[in-house]
Amino acid sequence: MQIANNILETIGNTPLVKLNKITSAIPATVLAKVETFNPGNSIKDRMALKMIEEAEKSGELKPGGTIIEGTSGNTGMGLAIAAVIKGYKCIFTSTDKQSKEKFDALRALGAEVIVCPTDVDPEDPRSYYSVSSRLAKEVPNAWKPNQYDNLANSQAHYESTGPEIWEQTEGKITHLVVGVGTGGTICGTGKYLKEKNPNIKLIGIDSYGSIFKKYHETGVFDKSEIYPYVTEGIGEDFLPKNVDFSLIDHFEKVTDKDAALYTRKIALDEGIFVGNSAGAAIAGLLQVKDMFKPDDVVVVIFHDHGIRYMGKMFNPAWMQKMGYLPTEGLTAADLIQANLLQKVVTIDSQTSISETSKILIENDFSQIPVSRDERIVGTISEDQLFEIITTTPEKKEEAIEDYILPALPFVDPTASVSDINEMLKENKHGVLVRDFKTQITYIITKHDVIKATA
Structure with missing residues (x-):
């Protein structure tokens, strides 16, 4: 009888599927490595199990221990499944930009989930990195896998994903296309493939708002590249x-809108129901289609399942609100072209409350985005400043760092003014719009909408 002794034995050996309609503009053969066939419905099952096994061997993870990790959801799922079989507890920290479905799935497997703000530096004590590190020190018998720096992550793909792709393509693969987050998939798989054939090219898919592409091309860690983005599972604000980076041949940035649209298009064109990073990978692949020749064999990784994005990419109302679907009437781009929007002005988080008040008064601002190291990390309003100055005037020379609200939401330039109006009802301070062509960020307030539509 062909029986797996437990669910962990079913990890790996996922199918390679030829793409047809969605990649018809590409002259090469394009194959998708569909990782949704893993028990946790994502490629992260591979490295989650490997990290646990290595920690068990080293003694870092002891019987009955608690696994504590910062995760966008998929790694947590792999760790939680392994924990069920092996008898561990799990506590996961994640960011508020991740889909609710991911958190619900983790809780269904018995894990505790702590949601942290997205728009803070990794070193900030509120970040999901920092919170997981703190808990790992405080909780008895705890172990933190640290998927970003734990090289068992890459090793898992070197030992499984790479050999599978090589065998499935009979060594004919010429390009590997992967969304880059922790880096384990592209670098572990790519290392194995390049050892087999050094001519194989690795193409990493990055997101606007992430530092990977510029760092790869220039060696400069540019914090001004960092700002909040929607695409899940790829890109980072640290290394x-x-x-x-020496293994990766090219990085290609993809907009949130294109990643979302192609996530939906994969399902409609190929009948493969996959997640946001797969949409980004296909969008990036099509952006570099001129790289490929008819004899090339391109493998693209489809990391996870579409069911985790039902509240986002597969929710028409959410797509409409974000400006990703066709809209009628005025758009944010129209307001930019008509010079009706101001370029965003920020204030450093170390500015005093009194100085911030003066800046708002001099510029007739009702609020202003707050930056730290050139990165937008929050906002502060005249209402907050009024409250502080009138009730606790002794604090007016303190820095605004401890008083800022979450950063204003970003919308795509194609978002309609009517949809922006709805967002302004939810967030009275404003929204931000990023023009990717000029790399300029604009702010839209209720006053701007009134001025544009009067």
């Missing part, structure tokens, strides 16, 4: 040890 994980699993990202070996």
Whole structure:
């Protein structure tokens, strides 16, 4: 009888599927490595199990221990499944930009989930990195896998994903296309493939708002590249040890809108129901289609399942609100072209409350985005400043750092003014719009909408 002794034995050996309609503009053969066939419905099952096994061997993870990790959801799922079989507890920290479905799935497997703000530096004590590190020190018998810097992550793909792709393509693969987050998938798989054939090219898919592409091309860690983005599972605002930039041949940035649209298009064109990073990978692949020749064999990784994005990419109302679907009437882009919007002005988080008040008064601002190291990390309003100055005037020379609200939401330039109006009802301070062509960020307030539509 062909029986797996437990669910962990079913990890790996996922199918390679030829793409047809969605990649018809590409002259090469394009194959998708569909990782939704893993028990946790994502490629992260591979490295989650490997990290646990290595920690068990080293003694870092002891019987009955608690696994504590910062995760966008998929790694947590792999760890939680392994924990069920092996008898561990799990506590996961994640960011508020991740889909609710991911958190619900983790809780269904018995894990505790702590949601942290997205728009803070990794070193900030509120970040999901920092919170997981703190808990790992405080909780008895705890172990933190640290998927970003734990090289067992890359090793898992070197031992499984790479050999599978090589065998499935009979060594004919010429390009590997992967969304880059922790870096484990592209670098572990790519290392194995390049050892087999050094001519194989690795193409990493990055997101606007992430630092990977510029760092790869210039060696400069530019914090001004960092700002909140929607695409899940790819890009970072720091350099994980699993990202070996010397292995990767090219990075391609993809907009949130294109990643979302192609996530939906994969399902409609190919009948493959996959997640946000797969949409980004296909969008990036099509952007570099001129790289490929008819005899090339391109493998693209489809990391996870579409069921985790039902509240986002597969929710028409959410897509409409974000400006990703066709809209009628005025758009944010129209307001930019008509010079009706101001370029965003920020204030450093170390500015005093009194100085911030003066800046708002001099510029007739009702609020202003707050930056730290050139990165937008929050906002502060005249209402907050009024409250502080009138009730606790002794604090007016303190820095605004401890008083800022979450950063204003970003919308795509194609978002309609009517949809922006709805967002302004939810967030009275404003929304931000990023023009990717000029790399300029604009702010839209209720006053701007009134001025544009009067």
